[in-house]
Amino acid sequence: MTTPEPTTRSVIVEKEFPHPPEKLWRALTEKSLLEQWLMKNDFEPAAGHSFTFRMDPVKGWNGVIECEVLAIEPCRVLAYTWGALGLGSVVTFTLTPTDTGTLLRMEQSGFGEHQDAAYNGAKWGWQNFMGKLEGVVAGIA
Protein backbone atom coordinates (compact mmCIF):
# COMPACT_ATOMS: atom_id res chain seq x y z
CA MET A 1 0.00 0.00 0.00
CA THR A 2 1.30 3.43 -0.89
CA THR A 3 0.37 7.00 -0.14
CA PRO A 4 2.00 9.06 -2.87
CA GLU A 5 2.22 12.83 -2.71
CA PRO A 6 0.76 13.48 0.70
CA THR A 7 -0.13 17.17 0.90
CA THR A 8 -2.43 19.19 3.08
CA ARG A 9 -4.95 19.29 0.26
CA SER A 10 -5.37 15.68 -0.76
CA VAL A 11 -4.96 12.16 0.55
CA ILE A 12 -4.30 9.26 -1.81
CA VAL A 13 -4.32 5.60 -0.82
CA GLU A 14 -3.77 2.81 -3.35
CA LYS A 15 -3.86 -0.93 -2.89
CA GLU A 16 -4.05 -3.91 -5.18
CA PHE A 17 -6.53 -6.59 -4.16
CA PRO A 18 -6.46 -10.15 -5.56
CA HIS A 19 -10.12 -9.94 -6.54
CA PRO A 20 -11.98 -8.89 -9.71
CA PRO A 21 -13.36 -5.32 -10.03
CA GLU A 22 -16.94 -6.63 -9.86
CA LYS A 23 -16.35 -7.93 -6.36
CA LEU A 24 -14.73 -4.70 -5.17
CA TRP A 25 -17.56 -2.76 -6.70
CA ARG A 26 -20.06 -4.69 -4.57
CA ALA A 27 -18.06 -3.91 -1.43
CA LEU A 28 -18.05 -0.23 -2.38
CA THR A 29 -21.73 0.08 -3.28
CA GLU A 30 -23.78 -2.42 -1.24
CA LYS A 31 -24.91 -0.85 2.03
CA SER A 32 -24.37 -3.89 4.23
CA LEU A 33 -20.94 -4.68 2.75
CA LEU A 34 -19.92 -1.02 2.92
CA GLU A 35 -20.83 -0.97 6.59
CA GLN A 36 -18.59 -3.96 7.26
CA TRP A 37 -15.41 -2.25 6.13
CA LEU A 38 -16.19 1.46 6.26
CA MET A 39 -19.12 2.76 8.31
CA LYS A 40 -22.87 2.56 8.90
CA ASN A 41 -24.53 4.26 5.95
CA ASP A 42 -27.62 4.72 3.81
CA PHE A 43 -25.75 4.75 0.53
CA GLU A 44 -27.56 4.15 -2.76
CA PRO A 45 -25.66 3.74 -6.05
CA ALA A 46 -27.32 6.68 -7.83
CA ALA A 47 -25.82 10.00 -8.85
CA GLY A 48 -27.28 12.85 -6.82
CA HIS A 49 -28.27 10.55 -3.92
CA SER A 50 -27.64 12.18 -0.55
CA PHE A 51 -26.58 9.88 2.26
CA THR A 52 -24.69 9.80 5.54
CA PHE A 53 -21.93 7.79 7.12
CA ARG A 54 -22.15 7.47 10.89
CA MET A 55 -19.24 7.07 13.24
CA ASP A 56 -19.44 6.91 17.02
CA PRO A 57 -20.10 10.46 18.26
CA VAL A 58 -17.24 12.20 20.03
CA LYS A 59 -17.23 15.29 22.22
CA GLY A 60 -18.26 18.25 20.09
CA TRP A 61 -19.15 16.18 17.04
CA ASN A 62 -22.14 13.93 16.33
CA GLY A 63 -20.10 11.60 14.14
CA VAL A 64 -22.22 12.20 11.05
CA ILE A 65 -20.56 12.57 7.67
CA GLU A 66 -22.84 14.12 5.04
CA CYS A 67 -22.33 12.81 1.50
CA GLU A 68 -23.75 13.06 -1.99
CA VAL A 69 -22.98 10.77 -4.89
CA LEU A 70 -21.26 12.78 -7.63
CA ALA A 71 -20.22 10.16 -10.15
CA ILE A 72 -20.90 6.49 -10.61
CA GLU A 73 -19.55 4.29 -13.41
CA PRO A 74 -20.08 0.63 -12.50
CA CYS A 75 -16.85 -1.24 -11.72
CA ARG A 76 -14.76 1.83 -12.67
CA VAL A 77 -15.37 5.06 -10.74
CA LEU A 78 -17.31 6.11 -7.67
CA ALA A 79 -17.14 9.65 -6.26
CA TYR A 80 -19.02 11.33 -3.46
CA THR A 81 -18.77 14.47 -1.38
CA TRP A 82 -17.69 14.01 2.22
CA GLY A 83 -18.65 16.71 4.70
CA ALA A 84 -18.02 16.83 8.43
CA LEU A 85 -17.99 19.80 10.79
CA GLY A 86 -18.49 22.19 7.89
CA LEU A 87 -15.36 21.01 6.14
CA GLY A 88 -16.07 19.31 2.84
CA SER A 89 -14.01 17.20 0.49
CA VAL A 90 -14.54 14.76 -2.36
CA VAL A 91 -13.74 11.06 -2.10
CA THR A 92 -13.09 9.33 -5.43
CA PHE A 93 -12.54 5.59 -5.85
CA THR A 94 -11.01 4.37 -9.10
CA LEU A 95 -10.83 0.67 -9.97
CA THR A 96 -8.31 -0.59 -12.50
CA PRO A 97 -8.12 -4.27 -13.47
CA THR A 98 -4.65 -5.82 -13.19
CA ASP A 99 -3.26 -9.24 -14.20
CA THR A 100 -3.95 -10.59 -10.73
CA GLY A 101 -6.87 -8.54 -9.47
CA THR A 102 -7.83 -4.91 -9.07
CA LEU A 103 -5.93 -1.76 -8.18
CA LEU A 104 -8.11 0.38 -5.95
CA ARG A 105 -7.20 4.04 -5.66
CA MET A 106 -8.88 6.37 -3.18
CA GLU A 107 -8.27 10.07 -3.49
CA GLN A 108 -9.77 12.50 -1.01
CA SER A 109 -9.25 16.02 -2.19
CA GLY A 110 -10.52 19.55 -2.37
CA PHE A 111 -10.73 20.02 1.38
CA GLY A 112 -12.73 23.18 1.64
CA GLU A 113 -16.15 24.57 2.10
CA HIS A 114 -18.91 22.04 2.51
CA GLN A 115 -22.00 23.11 0.56
CA ASP A 116 -24.49 20.97 2.40
CA ALA A 117 -27.34 23.06 3.81
CA ALA A 118 -27.39 21.05 7.02
CA TYR A 119 -23.90 22.27 7.80
CA ASN A 120 -24.39 25.72 6.31
CA GLY A 121 -21.08 25.39 4.55
CA ALA A 122 -21.31 28.75 2.85
CA LYS A 123 -21.60 30.48 6.20
CA TRP A 124 -18.57 28.69 7.56
CA GLY A 125 -16.71 29.72 4.43
CA TRP A 126 -13.85 27.27 4.65
CA GLN A 127 -12.97 27.50 0.97
CA ASN A 128 -10.67 30.49 1.03
CA PHE A 129 -9.25 29.60 4.36
CA MET A 130 -8.10 26.15 3.34
CA GLY A 131 -6.67 27.65 0.17
CA LYS A 132 -4.50 29.90 2.28
CA LEU A 133 -3.75 27.37 4.97
CA GLU A 134 -0.77 25.89 3.21
CA GLY A 135 0.81 29.32 2.90
CA VAL A 136 0.22 30.08 6.54
CA VAL A 137 1.60 26.75 7.65
CA ALA A 138 4.60 27.08 5.34
CA GLY A 139 5.30 30.35 7.16
CA ILE A 140 5.65 28.51 10.47
CA ALA A 141 9.00 26.97 9.62
Add this chain to the structure above:
Amino acid sequence: MSRDADSLFRALADPTRRAIFERLARHGEQTVHAITDRAGVSQPMVSKHLTALKRARLVRCRRQGRETHYQARPEALAPLVDWIGDYGKFWQDKFDRLGDLLERMDA
Protein backbone atom coordinates in the same frame (compact mmCIF):
# COMPACT_ATOMS: atom_id res chain seq x y z
CA MET B 1 -10.79 13.90 15.23
CA SER B 2 -8.56 14.94 18.11
CA ARG B 3 -9.82 17.37 20.70
CA ASP B 4 -7.17 19.90 19.63
CA ALA B 5 -8.44 19.90 16.07
CA ASP B 6 -12.01 20.08 17.27
CA SER B 7 -11.52 23.23 19.38
CA LEU B 8 -9.55 24.71 16.51
CA PHE B 9 -12.34 24.06 14.03
CA ARG B 10 -14.83 25.71 16.34
CA ALA B 11 -12.66 28.77 16.91
CA LEU B 12 -12.15 29.15 13.18
CA ALA B 13 -15.74 28.37 12.23
CA ASP B 14 -16.71 32.06 12.28
CA PRO B 15 -15.77 34.07 9.16
CA THR B 16 -15.13 37.31 11.09
CA ARG B 17 -12.91 35.49 13.55
CA ARG B 18 -11.06 33.79 10.73
CA ALA B 19 -10.57 37.12 8.95
CA ILE B 20 -9.08 38.62 12.12
CA PHE B 21 -6.75 35.67 12.50
CA GLU B 22 -5.67 35.80 8.86
CA ARG B 23 -4.92 39.51 9.04
CA LEU B 24 -2.82 39.04 12.16
CA ALA B 25 -1.01 36.10 10.54
CA ARG B 26 -0.22 38.16 7.46
CA HIS B 27 0.49 41.60 8.86
CA GLY B 28 1.93 40.84 12.26
CA GLU B 29 1.04 42.33 15.59
CA GLN B 30 -1.84 44.82 15.74
CA THR B 31 -3.71 46.75 18.43
CA VAL B 32 -7.35 46.09 19.19
CA HIS B 33 -8.12 49.49 17.66
CA ALA B 34 -6.37 48.67 14.41
CA ILE B 35 -8.14 45.31 14.24
CA THR B 36 -11.52 46.95 14.89
CA ASP B 37 -10.94 49.52 12.12
CA ARG B 38 -10.77 46.73 9.56
CA ALA B 39 -13.05 44.10 11.07
CA GLY B 40 -16.35 45.74 10.13
CA VAL B 41 -17.87 44.98 13.55
CA SER B 42 -17.96 46.83 16.86
CA GLN B 43 -15.07 46.78 19.32
CA PRO B 44 -16.98 44.67 21.88
CA MET B 45 -17.56 42.10 19.12
CA VAL B 46 -13.91 42.21 18.15
CA SER B 47 -12.93 41.67 21.79
CA LYS B 48 -15.26 38.69 21.98
CA HIS B 49 -13.70 37.17 18.85
CA LEU B 50 -10.19 37.83 20.16
CA THR B 51 -11.08 36.06 23.40
CA ALA B 52 -12.29 33.02 21.45
CA LEU B 53 -9.11 33.02 19.36
CA LYS B 54 -7.04 33.34 22.52
CA ARG B 55 -8.85 30.41 24.11
CA ALA B 56 -7.93 28.29 21.09
CA ARG B 57 -4.37 29.62 21.49
CA LEU B 58 -4.49 31.02 17.97
CA VAL B 59 -3.42 34.46 19.18
CA ARG B 60 -1.39 35.84 22.05
CA CYS B 61 -1.59 39.34 23.45
CA ARG B 62 0.46 41.83 25.45
CA ARG B 63 -0.47 45.11 27.02
CA GLN B 64 1.52 48.22 26.30
CA GLY B 65 0.26 51.38 27.96
CA ARG B 66 -3.43 51.67 27.22
CA GLU B 67 -3.34 49.42 24.19
CA THR B 68 -3.53 45.63 23.94
CA HIS B 69 -1.50 44.22 21.06
CA TYR B 70 -2.47 40.93 19.44
CA GLN B 71 -0.25 38.56 17.52
CA ALA B 72 -1.14 35.39 15.58
CA ARG B 73 0.21 31.99 16.59
CA PRO B 74 0.04 30.15 13.23
CA GLU B 75 1.78 27.17 14.83
CA ALA B 76 -1.55 26.55 16.60
CA LEU B 77 -2.92 25.45 13.20
CA ALA B 78 -0.75 22.34 13.22
CA PRO B 79 -3.51 20.03 14.55
CA LEU B 80 -5.70 21.07 11.62
CA VAL B 81 -3.05 20.01 9.14
CA ASP B 82 -2.47 16.82 11.13
CA TRP B 83 -6.18 16.12 11.01
CA ILE B 84 -6.20 16.15 7.21
CA GLY B 85 -3.07 14.00 7.25
CA ASP B 86 -4.91 11.62 9.62
CA TYR B 87 -7.25 10.76 6.78
CA GLY B 88 -4.35 8.89 5.16
CA LYS B 89 -4.12 6.60 8.17
CA PHE B 90 -7.91 6.37 8.31
CA TRP B 91 -8.18 5.10 4.72
CA GLN B 92 -5.25 2.72 5.04
CA ASP B 93 -6.96 1.10 8.04
CA LYS B 94 -10.22 0.93 6.10
CA PHE B 95 -8.48 -0.63 3.09
CA ASP B 96 -7.10 -3.34 5.39
CA ARG B 97 -10.62 -4.07 6.58
CA LEU B 98 -11.83 -4.08 2.97
CA GLY B 99 -9.19 -6.71 2.16
CA ASP B 100 -10.47 -8.88 5.02
CA LEU B 101 -14.06 -8.45 3.87
CA LEU B 102 -13.21 -9.40 0.28
CA GLU B 103 -11.70 -12.65 1.58
CA ARG B 104 -14.93 -13.46 3.40
CA MET B 105 -17.25 -12.58 0.51
CA ASP B 106 -18.50 -15.10 -2.04
CA ALA B 107 -16.85 -14.79 -5.41
